[in-house]
Amino acid sequence: MSEAILVGVDLTKTFGELTVVRGASIAVREGEFVSLVGKSGCGKTTLLSILSGLERPTSGRVTIAGKEISGASEDELALFRRENVGFIFQSFNLIPTLSAWENTALPLFPIRMTEAERRRRAAEILDRMELGHRAEHLPAALSGGEKQRVAIARALINNPKIVFADEPTGNLDTATGDAIMAILNRLHREQGMTLLMVTHEPELAKTADRVIRMQDGEVLS
Amino acid sequence: MYYRYVLKELSHHRQRMLVNCLGIAVGIALFVSINAVSAAYRKAVSLPFKNIGADLVVQRPEMRAVDSGQPAQSMRGIRLPISSQNLATDDLAKLRAVPGVDALSAALLLWEFDRGGFRTIMGVDLAQPSLGPVRVKDWLAQGRFPDREGEVVLEKHYAKFHQTQLGDAVAIGGRSFKVVGLLEIKEGSQIAAANIYLPLADAQALLEKGAGSVNTVYLRLKDPSLLDRIKAEIVRILPGVSVASSDSFLEVMGGVSRISDQFALVVSLVALAGAIFLIIKTMLANLVERAREIGILKAVGWTGADVRKQLMGEVFVQALLGGIAGILAGYLISYLLGYLSIPVSTPWEVNLMPAFAKDAAAAQTIRLPVHLSAGLIAASLALSLAAGGLASYFMARRMAKMKPAEILRQL
Structure with a gap:
């Protein structure tokens, strides 16, 4: 059994009077595909934000790849995300003015490297997503499925230790959603990608190695 | 980025x-x-000022110009302008000695009144530094500048108005002068723009007891930024004189x-x-x-x-x-x-x-x-x-x- 790459211990998040996450503890092993399920508003997206370093918990601690990030500053967290974490959002979150390859290479822009190297790495990963021919297209010219594949490519470009996916098929029709899930499953199976996916669809959750349920801000299993 | x-x-x-x-x-x-x-x-x-290469013009106005109790001078024949009375040789020496003065040229400006009106006459010594009315020698349109007694240069428009040409004779103060040149005043150079120019000695001879007289002094400064300080110094050492600079134009224009x-x-x-x-x-x-x-x-x-x-x-x-x-x-x-x-x-x-x-x-x-x-x-x-x-x-x-x-x- 491999080591836990992500550990969240006794995490709580409150917004004013409202407690969204209550004493949640979670661990994800390297190469594991875990889905986090629960009803809308149960706190799973907030927990994902805390675990990925997008948000700081009110209490508790988060460790990714042996490094505790709970007390890190905004900029330290940004650098940590750049080097260790990939994100796939429900609404794709592509930059509308940049082409598919530039969106893919977005995490590499602040890193000192040649334009050719950035382009090469983006092209390579877009080819793996079967989007090489759409590299120069703007997001507006891509279908929903293509946009999400660009977002997956962007999440993978920095070779992250763990990928966080928040309802990755939420904005897609069933067929396209299935295709995206097939890609994520393939990446997990063939490349050992560690994935923590938030979903409210039990059918999708079942494709994961393990399912963690949440209710009213608490982790049930 | x-x-x-x-x-x-x-x-x-x-x-x-x-x-x-x-x-x-x-x-x-x-x-x-x-x-x-x-x-x-x-x-x-x-x-x-720039056109005539000067930074300051120093004159001594008639007392009447600043004190109405003084008797008026005659307005007939050749006379000194109200704003420019004689400057003593001592005044010129003091001006030369003012720290920051680079060059000085002195001229004699005269008015002549007769029944037909008036004209302005400028006596210039071309041997002086090229500033003030001495500069007009560069603005000759025709002919030459006087090099002997009894010769004058006319301003072109004045000559045209009086239908005078090169070689004609003009009478000034009852004496006859030969026109040897016509000049065109450069735009904006009105402070050196007289009707008639002639050698300083001839102008002095026109004025009663005028030998050695000058009434307008043009100064060029080593450092124009010291203008205000030098102006104040001149007024201090030569009480009663007027010192004009381009600021004087600014004040008039408002x-x-x-x-x-x-x-x-x-x-x-x-x-x-x-x-x-x-x-x-x-x-x-x-x-x-x-x-x-x-x-x-x-x-x-x-x-x-x-x-x-x-x-x-x-x-x-x-x-x-x-x-x-x-x-x-x-x-x-x-x-x-x-x-x-x-x-x-x-x-x-x-x-x-x-x-x-x-x-x-x-x-x-x-x-x-x-x-x-x-x-x-x-x-x-x-x-x-x-x-x-x-x-x-x-x-x-x-x-x-x-x-x-x-x-x-x-x-």
């Missing part, structure tokens, strides 16, 4: 960029044109020239402040509009400094484009204003004509010498970039408060 991203962002939001550039361009255009016109006014009033001189900087800076306010408001509005983008950038690992550099790059390009457009527009406005002719009134003390003369008070018109200096262009560019820097500062402050999770949660 990722340049491709900057350019793509700007070209994608052309309208937004246009508003920002236009805001800066309007402010800079106002700054450039107001300052260029203000400088042109200052240059226009300095022309009369109005627009004084306003533009005193308030040009303030007015143009207010215009620029308006432009900066506009660009800050637009940029901050843009920031709200682009919150999602900023959230994405931060989420994928851009630090606050990375995002700030990117946004500053966009502001910098807009400020630069706005600045260049503003300078071009300012140049165009100034160029068009350069076609305006402005009246430059001559202060009474350096007006060669009698105050009661029909056109004595009439101002000479000069085409506004508008010129865009390299300094003004550099200052305008620096100001537009500073405006961009200020906008960036406020933007960065606002952006620092934007947390990626909060932004993405609101989407």
Whole structure:
């Protein structure tokens, strides 16, 4: 059994009077595909934000790849995300003015490297997503499925230790959603990608190695 | 900073960029044109002195000009102007000794009245340094300058009006002089513009007990920035004299020239402040509009400094484009204003004509010498970039408060 790459211990998040996450503890092993399920508003997206370093918990601690990030500053967290974490959002979150390859290479822009190297790495990963021919297209010219594949490519470009996916098929029709899930499953199976996916669809959750349920801000299993 | 991203962002939001550039361009255009016109006014009033190579004109006015209790001089025949009585040899020596005086030339200005009217006569010694009326030798249109007794040069328009030509004889103070040259007064040089020019000795001979007389002294300073100090020193050592400089023109002109001189900087800076306010408001509005983008950038690992550099790059390009457009527009406005002719009134003390003369008070018109200096262009560019820097500062402050999770949660 491999080591836990992500550990969240006794995490709580409150917004004013409202407690969204209550004493949640979670661990994800390297190469594991875990889905986090629960009803809308149960706190799973907030927990994902805390675990990925997008948000700081009110209490508790988060460790990714042996490094505790709970007390890190905004900029330290940004650098940590750049080097260790990939994100796939429900609404794709592509930059509308940049082409598919530039969106893919977005995490590499602040890193000192040649334009050719950035382009090469983006092209390579877009080819793996079967989007090489759409590299120069703007997001507006891509279908929903293509946009999400660009977002997956962007999440993978920095070779992250763990990928966080928040309802990755939420904005897609069933067929396209299935295709995206097939890609994520393939990446997990063939490349050992560690994935923590938030979903409210039990059918999708079942494709994961393990399912963690949440209710009213608490982790049930 | 990722340049491709900057350019793509700007070209994608052309309208937004246009508003920002236009805001800066309007402010800079106002700054450039107001300052260029203000400088042109200052240059226009300095022309009369600049053309004759002098910084100061020293004269001793008739006591009656400053004290009405004094008896009036006769207004017949040859006489000294009210503003220019004889200066003693001792006065000239004192002027030469004033620290900071580089060169001095003295002339004798005379008025002659007869039934037909009056004329102004300038006695010049061409052996003196080339400043003041000595300069007119460079403005000869025909003939030559007198090199012997009994010869004169006439101002071209005066000669035409009196139908006098080269070789003709003119009577001055009852004596006959031969016209050996005609000269054309350079635009704006009215303080050296007499009707008749002749050797200083001849002019002195026309005046009763005039041997050795001079009444107008032109001074060139080693450092023109010391003008006010030297003026004060001359008034101190030679009480009762009048000392005129280009400032005297500015005082007479007043109005627009004084306003533009005193308030040009303030007015143009207010215009620029308006432009900066506009660009800050637009940029901050843009920031709200682009919150999602900023959230994405931060989420994928851009630090606050990375995002700030990117946004500053966009502001910098807009400020630069706005600045260049503003300078071009300012140049165009100034160029068009350069076609305006402005009246430059001559202060009474350096007006060669009698105050009661029909056109004595009439101002000479000069085409506004508008010129865009390299300094003004550099200052305008620096100001537009500073405006961009200020906008960036406020933007960065606002952006620092934007947390990626909060932004993405609101989407």
